Structures are given as C-alpha cells and as structure tokens.
Amino acid sequence: MACGPVGETLLPVCTAEREGGMLILHHPDGGFRRLQVQGAAISAADGAEAASVTRAAQATEVTIGGMRYRLAGKGATAGQ
16 A cells, blocks of 8 residues: 655555454554544544545545555545
8 A cells, every 4th residue: 555744755665454444554664543434434543633535546545644545446535
C-alpha cells in the first residue's frame, strides 16, 4: 500500500490488515493508524484527528495526522 507525508510522493512502503470492521495501517517505522470501516464509510478509530477520505482513480485516499494513504478500490466516504 502506498503512503507518505502530505505533500510528498506516495511510496509502496506501508501495509494494511483488516480485523472485522477495523483497518490497521502500518508504517515502516513501526507506527500505525487504526480506521473504522462501516460499509463504504471510513473514520478514525481513535485519537482526536479526523480522517479525510477522497476518491482517486481506482483508489481511495485517506489523510490523517499529516499522513496520506492510498488504498486499493474506490467508493469509500468519510465517516462521522
């Protein structure tokens, strides 16, 4: 999965795992973000930072806490 700081080139260095309605995005430095997935809605699972979700060609981009993630597939929307 491609990820990187906002404003920089996305590189395929992050990984994702799905546990039920939770999507966990892992950074190469050991950090991670947890997202709640309900149908097509994606929202931050914890913390005070909201997730911003946009559609790109054949992908969904999630921005949270200064990081941007490109997930395969499209159609997701920002959750509440």
